[in-house]
Amino acid sequence: MKKQERADRVRQRLAELYPDPPIPLDHCDEFTLLIAVLLSAQCTDKKVNEVTPDLFHVGGSPAAMIELGQEEILRLIRPIGLSATKSKSIYNLSQLLIERHQGEVPRTFEELEALPGVGHKTASVVMAQAFGVPAFPVDTHIHRLAQRWGLSSGKNVVETERDLKKLFPESSWNDLHLQIIFYGREHCTARSCDGTKCGLCVELYPNRKRPVVWKKP
């Protein structure tokens, strides 16, 4: 099967499996989504969803977050990894939103990536999920699946994002990145790959006999 055929098959199967993929991070608006995505770096969505109800109850806007102060933000997000750095970013980011953007979350990659604690992946999630702009946020999980499915041999997430964007129609990107994440969590975890059992790989690589070795970004 050629690479484009594999990509088409992946898109088709994932759309059947996850026809309407939900956004995994709980949020109420663009600001709370931005904060939830920032918190999710190197942390599970489940853990983030455990701390955000209390955080957003008292810090649901940039002004309210500044009012809370960095120490209180840190106390509320303490169970999350890298909480000290993240509390600082949340506080500084809230100040910048008020100073530069009238308290609103900006709608361009450039402006989002200029905020503290916001990299390209976080900006991509916000652009896709808050504003519906086509984006393909690639994290280490999507990077792994793209390699195992033979859709990219990118050495890092930037190269993988470039490859995936070429293979899939722009209109599918926003759903697809979520569908790949859901499939990865269910079937294609970082540790386990039999190589011959999962339905999708049986279709893509009927002759595969061994687990797939993948290169970390």
Ligand code: SF4
């Ligand atoms: S066989 Fe399963 S775990 Fe291995 S790459 Fe394919 S989908 Fe992922």
